[in-house]
Amino acid sequence: MGAPESTDEVKRVNVRYHDLAAADYDSKWGIGYGELGRRQVAAKLTRALGRRPARFERALEIGAGTGYFTLNLLRAGVIADAVATDISSGMLSVLAGWAEELGLEVETVRAEAEQLPFPAGSFDLVFGHAVLHHLPDIERAFAEFARVLRPGGTLAFCGEPSRYGDRLATVPKRAALVAAPAWRRILRAPPRRHEGDPACGHDPPAREVGGLSEEQVLEGVVDVHAFTPTGLDRHARRAGLEAVRISGQELTAGWFGWANRTLEATAEPEQLPRLWYHWAHRGYLTLQRLDRAVLEPLLPASVFYNLLISARRPDRPAGDGATVPA
Numbered sequence: 001m002g003a004p005e006s007t008d009e010v011k012r013v014n015v016r017y018h019d020l021a022a023a024d025y026d027s028k029w030g031i032g033y034g035e036l037g038r039r040q041v042a043a044k045l046t047r048a049l050g051r052r053p054a055r056f057e058r059a060l061e062i063g064a065g066t067g068y069f070t071l072n073l074l075r076a077g078v079i080a081d082a083v084a085t086d087i088s089s090g091m092l093s094v095l096a097g098w099a100e101e102l103g104l105e106v107e108t109v110r111a112e113a114e115q116l117p118f119p120a121g122s123f124d125l126v127f128g129h130a131v132l133h134h135l136p137d138i139e140r141a142f143a144e145f146a147r148v149l150r151p152g153g154t155l156a157f158c159g160e161p162s163r164y165g166d167r168l169a170t171v172p173k174r175a176a177l178v179a180a181p182a183w184r185r186i187l188r189a190p191p192r193r194h195e196g197d198p199a200c201g202h203d204p205p206a207r208e209v210g211g212l213s214e215e216q217v218l219e220g221v222v223d224v225h226a227f228t229p230t231g232l233d234r235h236a237r238r239a240g241l242e243a244v245r246i247s248g249q250e251l252t253a254g255w256f257g258w259a260n261r262t263l264e265a266t267a268e269p270e271q272l273p274r275l276w277y278h279w280a281h282r283g284y285l286t287l288q289r290l291d292r293a294v295l296e297p298l299l300p301a302s303v304f305y306n307l308l309i310s311a312r313r314p315d316r317p318a319g320d321g322a323t324v325p326a
């Protein structure tokens, strides 16, 4: 996590980093819009809600990125009418490209989570994935989510880093760094040359600081929170939401994934055998199933790598203790 920055600076850096990351974002994170993508997203939303999602007529995604959640949920028929917002226009243009290719209709709006350009009570579902930890003014953002939800509407956010889960994930990352030279020898993979090295044929990065590309430098600054279950719960309740539900996801799969990503980052990606990617992918999916079936029902939310939250905007008017924004 980078040094604390002013609210405007965090937003500016988020725009710059995600604009730079947009083109390669899907391949970096293994995002897809086929059967697997649909299943992953539906499983995450089901875990957040604690039940299989009903169909939501009008849905708003916050920090939609390249469309992982919105497009997969549209294709799965979980949402009917979608508005995808993001602070980065680079990410939204990749999303719009995918929507066109998949024949899906999505309204894209460049907007900050803390200042949503929609009237109160506009949406049945307000949702997001891996976005809350980027928001410098989280209280204001939750107040906005509650405002644009219709009474009785649902809020669901998935894939937020948990404070303890994040700390636990440093163990496989460190172990992978120690094991990396031996791992490369076994796979006969040469060490990675610097991304900006013109000798490797890539375009040099826009700017370099201390040997790192601008994107790598910014990556350390864009994440401004890791959450505890209690802290997330408090944000939702302060915004006047009720039926707050916090759960955790990914433990062994997260460790495995982080270890592999750390190893891969030390080698030239094209020099790694296809079999390696196959093993990493299959292993990750197997451990995800283990986490889901065995560990998630047993262990407290705080130990998992990701936290999920769902809540509801009350049906009743504010005045009995709930502070629902108008």
Ligand SMILES: C[S@@+](CC[C@H](N)C(=O)[O-])C[C@H]1O[C@@H](n2cnc3c(N)ncnc32)[C@H](O)[C@@H]1O
Pocket (backbone or CB within 6 Å): 011, 014, 015, 018, 031, 062, 063, 064, 065, 066, 067, 068, 069, 085, 086, 087, 088, 091, 111, 112, 113, 114, 128, 129, 130, 131, 134, 135, 136
């Ligand atoms: C880690 S990415 C996740 C993207 C997408 N939800 C996914 O799961 O692939 C976080 C996204 O949040 C967006 N973001 C960051 N700060 C934001 C803010 N203040 N308001 C709205 N979106 C923001 C970023 O531009 C980026 O697209």
